[in-house]
Amino acid sequence: MRGARGSAVWLWVLWIYVAPLCAPWLILYGVNATSPSVELVRGALPREGRREDRCTWACHNHGCSHRPRLPAVLTGDAYLFGGTIRGLFALGRAFSPDRARGYGAANLLVFCLLWPGLMYGLWVVFWRQRRALRALRAGGRR
Numbered sequence: 572m573r574g575a576r577g578s579a580v581w582l583w584v585l586w587i588y589v590a591p592l593c594a595p596w597l598i599l600y601g602v603n604a605t606s607p608s609v610e611l612v613r614g615a616l617p618r619e620g621r622r623e624d625r626c627t628w629a630c631h632n633h634g635c636s637h638r639p640r641l642p643a644v645l646t647g648d649a650y651l652f653g654g655t656i657r658g659l660f661a662l663g664r665a666f667s668p669d670r671a672r673g674y675g676a677a678n679l680l681v682f683c684l685l686w687p688g689l690m691y692g693l694w695v696v697f698w699r700q701r702r703a704l705r706a707l708r709a710g711g712r713r
């Protein structure tokens with residue numbers, strides 16, 4: 572019986588603490604590995620031709636002329652998207668006098684560290700509180 576409990580604890584630890592840290596990287600690697608046109612490790616932004624039917628890196632690098640599929644409050648320059656870009660440029664000034672480098676550093680800080688860190692923290696808190704509430708409902712039994 573003790574072995575089953577130990578296995579359950581290890582599965583819990585894997586699910587709560589390890590899986591959220593490993594899964595995004597595995598998915599990223601899987602997606603990039605199945606796309607032969609995309610280099611896994613890049614030293615610069617990819618150059619790609621413009622296409623009429625969908626966005627490409629050309630839209631990212633030079634501006635998008637496609638009709639947005641999401642509402643303007645999410646995609647418009649005056650709202651969430653534009654505000655986010657302006658915020659990243661503003662934050663980037665704290666890292667580098669070079670506008671592009673500062674923006675890149677801010678982008679990495681916010682979207683690769685702070686936001687995922689917040690989501691990871693909330694994920695862990697959720698599961699720990701769920702376990703604590705279940706223990707309380709069971710009369711303190713664990």
Ligand SMILES: [Zn+2]
Pocket residue numbers: 625626627630634635636637
């Ligand atoms: Zn586009």
